[in-house]
Amino acid sequence: GAVVSQHPSWVICKSGTSVKIECRSLDFQATTMFWYRQFPKQSLMLMATSNEGSKATYEQGVEKDKFLINHASLTLSTLTVTSAHPEDSSFYICSADPALEETQYFGPGTRLLVL
Amino acid sequence: DAKTTQPPSMDCAEGRAANLPCNHSTISGNEYVYWYRQIHSQGPQYIIHGLKNNETNEMASLIITEDRKSSTLILPHATLRDTAVYYCIVRVVGAQKLVFGQGTRLTINP
Numbered sequence: 001g002a003v004v005s006q007h008p009s010w011v012i013c014k015s016g017t018s019v020k021i022e023c024r025s026l027d028f029q030a031t032t033m034f035w036y037r038q039f040p041k042q043s044l045m046l047m048a049t050s051n052e053g054s055k056a057t058y059e060q061g062v063e064k065d066k067f068l069i070n071h072a073s074l075t076l077s078t079l080t081v082t083s084a085h086p087e088d089s090s091f092y093i094c095s096a097d098p099a100l101e102e103t104q105y106f107g108p109g110t111r112l113l114v115l
Numbered sequence: 116d117a118k119t120t121q122p123p124s125m126d127c128a129e130g131r132a133a134n135l136p137c138n139h140s141t142i143s144g145n146e147y148v149y150w151y152r153q154i155h156s157q158g159p160q161y162i163i164h165g166l167k168n169n170e171t172n173e174m175a176s177l178i179i180t181e182d183r184k185s186s187t188l189i190l191p192h193a194t195l196r197d198t199a200v201y202y203c204i205v206r207v208v209g210a211q212k213l214v215f216g217q218g219t220r221l222t223i224n225p
């Protein structure tokens with residue numbers, strides 16, 4: 001199957017700082033990528049759909065000014081958590097659909113801890 | 116997207132077949148059934164998907180009832196590494212969103 005990577009795999013930051021998470025499709029191009037968040041013992045929640053060359057589409061209740069998404073190329077999307085607070089601590093996961101496939105592939109996730 | 120219902124947890128003995136049920140009674144004709152699993156602290160892993168015919172790959176088999184209102188994921192010879200949360204998701208053909216429910220926590224016991 002197709003491979004999606006994320007960097008970093010984990011990050012610890014101080015409250016008030018910004019953190020950038022990268023999502024890359026390694027062996028395919030993706031015009032659309034997705035960002036999910038997962039709290040402990042809960043399921044994945046879709047945060048936003050990242051569209052190459054255009055603005056992201058955010059799910060209801062997700063602050064677009066806090067979670068900045070940039071999809072500058074067909075293989076890279078970034079999620080920046082701005083002015084992070086402890087409640088933003090979570091597991092962030094991205095995914096992507098290869099063109100002409102019916103399957104979505106997920107990255108390994110990034111664990112964020114805000115102190 | 117149609118909703119799915121799965122048992123919250125199941126146990127299975129190592130080496131036996133694990134049969135995970137999923138109810139999707141409101142599924143539409145253009146919706147696929149997808150199965151993913153998530154091993155602790157990892158991203159979800161694609162397992163299999165189907166529209167109306169039964170499907171098999173190197174990981175599992177997917178059995179969809181004739182009325183498409185339910186399906187069963189079969190892991191033919193479960194190992195300890197199959198311990199994970201298994202998600203059954205329905206998704207419209209051509210749509211992109213995957214909406215995750217609570218899934219089934221499958222524990223494989225030695």
